[in-house]
Amino acid sequence: MAFATELGRAGAILWKDLTAERRTKANFNSVVAMAGLILLFFGFALGPDAKGLRSAAAGVLWLTVLFSGVLAFNRSYQLELDGNALEQLLLYPGERWTLFAGKLAANLLFVFLVEVVTIPLAGIFYHVAVPALWGQVLGVLFLGTVGFVTLGTVYAAMASRSRAREVLLPLLLFPMLVPVLIAATEATGALLIDDPMGNAGSWIRLLATFDVIFVVASFWVFPAVIEG
Amino acid sequence: MRPANESSSAVALIGVAQRFGHRWAIRGVSLDVSAGEVVAIVGHNGSGKSTLLRIVATALRPTRGSAHVLGLDVTRDAARLRERVALLTHDVALYGDLTAEENLRFAARMLGQRPSRVQLEAVLDQVGLRAVADERARTFSSGMQRRLSIARIFLRTPDVLLLDEPFNSLDADGVALVSDLVRQTRARGATVLLVAHDLQRGAIAADRVVAMAEGRFVEDAAGATAPVLGEPVPESPDVLV
Numbered sequence: 001m002a003f004a005t006e007l008g009r010a011g012a013i014l015w016k017d018l019t020a021e022r023r024t025k026a027n028f029n030s031v032v033a034m035a036g037l038i039l040l041f042f043g044f045a046l047g048p049d050a051k052g053l054r055s056a057a058a059g060v061l062w063l064t065v066l067f068s069g070v071l072a073f074n075r076s077y078q079l080e081l082d083g084n085a086l087e088q089l090l091l092y093p094g095e096r097w098t099l100f101a102g103k104l105a106a107n108l109l110f111v112f113l114v115e116v117v118t119i120p121l122a123g124i125f126y127h128v129a130v131p132a133l134w135g136q137v138l139g140v141l142f143l144g145t146v147g148f149v150t151l152g153t154v155y156a157a158m159a160s161r162s163r164a165r166e167v168l169l170p171l172l173l174f175p176m177l178v179p180v181l182i183a184a185t186e187a188t189g190a191l192l193i194d195d196p197m198g199n200a201g202s203w204i205r206l207l208a209t210f211d212v213i214f215v216v217a218s219f220w221v222f223p224a225v226i227e228g
Numbered sequence: 229m230r231p232a233n234e235s236s237s238a239v240a241l242i243g244v245a246q247r248f249g250h251r252w253a254i255r256g257v258s259l260d261v262s263a264g265e266v267v268a269i270v271g272h273n274g275s276g277k278s279t280l281l282r283i284v285a286t287a288l289r290p291t292r293g294s295a296h297v298l299g300l301d302v303t304r305d306a307a308r309l310r311e312r313v314a315l316l317t318h319d320v321a322l323y324g325d326l327t328a329e330e331n332l333r334f335a336a337r338m339l340g341q342r343p344s345r346v347q348l349e350a351v352l353d354q355v356g357l358r359a360v361a362d363e364r365a366r367t368f369s370s371g372m373q374r375r376l377s378i379a380r381i382f383l384r385t386p387d388v389l390l391l392d393e394p395f396n397s398l399d400a401d402g403v404a405l406v407s408d409l410v411r412q413t414r415a416r417g418a419t420v421l422l423v424a425h426d427l428q429r430g431a432i433a434a435d436r437v438v439a440m441a442e443g444r445f446v447e448d449a450a451g452a453t454a455p456v457l458g459e460p461v462p463e464s465p466d467v468l469v
Contacts, residue, residue, distance in 0.1 A: 005340045012337035020325040023364075079323060087287055088321035092338040093311040 009094045013102025018109065020079055027075040028113065035068040035118045043125045050127045057126035058189035062144065062181055064118060069111050069148060070170050073156035076107055081160060096223035104153045104218075111149050115141060133191045136200065140191060143207045144184030147214050151176055154218045158225050180214075183207040237296070238263040238388055238419035239284055244293035245443075246279050253279040255443040256293065263387075266410060266420040266433065271440035277423040278318055280440070281390045284421060285315035298387055314386035318393050320377040324366030328357050328376050331365055335380040343383075355379045355405060370397040378405060389413045391422040 021027055042060045046053055080086035089099065119141070122128065131137055155173040159165040187203035239261040246254040254276040261267050269277045282288045283295050286306040295302040300309050322331050329348050336343045343351075352358045355375040365373060374397045381389070394406045411433075413420050422434065439447040 008340065008342075009338055012334055015337075016323060016326065016330075016334045019330060020323055023325045082324065083321050084317065084319035085321040085323060087282075087319070088317055089338070091285060091287055091310060091315055091317075092335075093307070093340070094338070095307070 006095050006098045007101075009092070009098040010101035010105065013099060014105045014109075017076065017079065017103070017106035021106075021110065027072060028110070031068045031071050031110075031114050032117050034071060035064050035114060036121055038064045038067055039118070039122055039125050053126040054128055054192075055189075057122060057128045058192055059185045060126065061119065061122045061188065062185050064122070065111065065115060065145070066148060066174070066177065066181065068114060068118070069152055070173065072110050072114070073107060073152040073173075074159075074166055074169055076103060076110075076153070077156050077160035077165075086160070090226065096226060097219050099226060100153065100157075100219060100222040103157070104150060107149045107153050108145065111145055115145065128192060131192050132194050133200075136195075136204075137188060137191045140184060140187045140200075140204060140207065143204065143211055144180060144188075147180040147184075147207065147211045148177060150211070150214045150218050151180075154222055154225060157222065161228055179210050180207065183210065237261060238265065238298060239421065240294075240296045241280075241283075242294045244280075244283060244290045244295050246276075246283060246288060247291045252443055254283075254290075257440075257443070257445050258293075259438070259445070261419055261421065261436075263419055264414060264417045265435045266414050266422070268434035268437045269421065269423045269440060270425065270437060272425075275440040276443040277440050278392050279443075281315065281392050281421060281423050284388070285313055285390050286310055287315070312387040313390065314381055314384055314388075315390040316378060316381055316392060316394055318396070320370075320373040322365040322373055322376060325364060327362050327364055328352060328368070328379075329361040331376060332379055332383070336383050339384055341383065351379050351382045354382055356401065371399055371402055374398055375402055375405070378402075378409070381409065385416065386413075386418060388419045388421070391420065391424075393423060393425070395424060 039060065042056070042063070043053065046056050046060075077086075080089060123130070152169075152173055155176070156165075156169055159169040159172060162168050183203045183206045187200045187207060190197065190200040190203065237260050239259065241257060241259040243256045243258055244254060245252060245256045253274075257276075257280065259267075259280075269280065271277050279288065283290050283302060284297055286297075286302050286309050289303045297309055298312055302309060323334070326334065329345070329352065332348050332351060333343065336348070349358055349361055352361050355378055357372060357375055357379065360368070360372070365376060368376065378394070389410075391406070391410070395403050398406065410420050410422065436448060438445055
């Protein structure tokens, strides 16, 4: 019963964040526009060679998700900072992990929706056809996104108390994301060319391991982080 | 000041101090508030009133001293205390893109409740916002936003009610609403700590009025129906009961 109540609190935060976003769409529109621009600009920088673009597609896609996702994380806590709602949120009864679970769920859903738009765009811009192993590609996208969003949600909470949070968040977050970025890019790159060397599996296992570590550690440290 | 007695007091502060960076917002205050008592804390801006309230509400951990509420330590037992203490913050703490009803529904769900639309409308009716239940909080005047933040308090029956500048932005009806809330809370035996610049606005019948200046108590007087701070007090507030 108590656990159900705590889950209800996490659900309330998810519902509140998504309702606010659905109503304004300000965050979604700006993040998708940013993602589109990043894809386009990387395309310009890499040149018109289709083969070169295809080989860079996985890395560019993950960098796009990473850069645009950071905007979403900042916005996620901005909701709480307006009118000092964060203090009120911390004064409600209940466990702190529910705040993290609600924020994490909202951010995950948001980034997944951004990817729904971004991935087809990346396919078009970078001349990537639907791969034969598309199911595994989706699996890698899921694992990579979970790792990235989990860390992003914790670090955004940490940066939210700073006046320089827009700058601080990428500075704190990006170095920690290096293992996820490498594993996700390598696995995606291999699967996009049907994994001829059979090495995608090891990258996926590495990615899943990082996800477990990040999720457990994040739930553990979040109460201390959010209370400052 | 009355000596603090942790076991029988609703609020017992002993030598509580709070530092923000290099600045001491509270400099070792002690306070004992009995259950069912209404205590008004007055003072100028920056005197430490709101900080004191935030410590009692578990929003801040005191830098020094001991703070117990309902016999529970505000630092060690904060999670248990939050079930029994409600704070009306100085900021309205609303989500501007949610409607009045949605803001209230969110607060109810965070309190572990599952109210129906009818129940929420009844609460909104209490604060005079039923007609705008489906309008976004962003479009409200500051007084309406204040009423909506007060509506959150009506969702629960705390043992200790903390009100930080509750009369801000409120019209005469809103002030009466807060006064009624205080009366009802006292009537059921709960404790009220109220921070205000101007007690006259609310005609709050406080059992005691405590004045703060520069992070210290400078006066503590019982009975709010008589002038309680008649004698000149250094740095004492000039608007009192």
